[in-house]
Amino acid sequence: MDIAVFVKDCTLNGSLLNSLTLSVPTFNLTARELIQRYVHQVAEERKSAPSPSRYNLFTPASEEALLNGYDQPQERNIDAQRQCQHALRAFESNRFLMLVDDRQIEQLDESFSITSFSSIQFLRLVPLVGG
16 A cells, blocks of 8 residues: 655755655655655656756756757656666765654665655755865
8 A cells, every 4th residue: 555755855944945745655665765756756747847947856967958958848858767876876975865754864775664644855965165
C-alpha cells in the first residue's frame, strides 16, 4: 500500500522553492530512494509545465537547457536518470540537507521510517562568498 508524504524544498532562510505530495510504496526508505522518487516526480511535472520554471534539487545540463528551449512552451526532454545522479552527488557533497521529522539524514543509504504525517524537507545550502 502506498502512502503519500508532503515534501518541501526550501532555502535555509525558509523560502519555499517547491513542494509536492510524493507517493511511496513503503514506510521504510533510504535517502537515495527518496531523492530518486522526488527527482523523477519533479522531472515529470516539469516536462508538462506550460512555462519553464526553476529546477530544485538539480540543474539541467547545458545541452538539456538548449534542447528544452526555455523561452518556448514545448514539451521538455528532461533526462530524469541523469538528474538523479546530479541530485545524489549534490547530497553527497553537502549542497543540501535532508530532514525527516526534524532528524537530519546524513548518508544516502541511511534508512528511516515515515508515515503519512511525516515532515520531509530538503534544505538547500548556499556557499559563502569567497569560501
